[in-house]
Amino acid sequence: MSTNARGFDFNFPLPGNSIANDALQYNVLKKVYLMSEKDYPLCSDYKVTDTQLIHGPYDVVKKNDKYIKGYWKEIWTFDACSQKFQIPLTFYIKKSGTIFAIEK
Numbered sequence: 001m002s003t004n005a006r007g008f009d010f011n012f013p014l015p016g017n018s019i020a021n022d023a024l025q026y027n028v029l030k031k032v033y034l035m036s037e038k039d040y041p042l043c044s045d046y047k048v049t050d051t052q053l054i055h056g057p058y059d060v061v062k063k064n065d066k067y068i069k070g071y072w073k074e075i076w077t078f079d080a081c082s083q084k085f086q087i088p089l090t091f092y093i094k095k096s097g098t099i100f101a102i103e104k
Helices: 022-036
Strands: 046-063 066-080 083-094 097-102
Touching (some): 046 083
Antiparallel strands (some): 046 066, 066 083
8 A cells, every 4th residue: 555645545556457557557646636636625535446448558569578669548437535537548658668648
């Protein structure tokens, strides 16, 4: 279990079928929690209730047993003080590592 600066507790791997590793899941959580502060400023009870792989991985390229290109899409479901919301994500595999984008 890990705790971030706002006191949220979460276990890795997150529930569901995300293929993101623990470090990438943690980075997504930090970004989503920062973004959600404006919508739920008084809430201190955030949970990830599900992660769903919805597409991919696609266009994957491997070099020397390491992925250097590709992408996949997931939808993560959150509960913020009993208010559910979903965040669509796209993960991009780059030579330097995997990055993510929160889709609108």
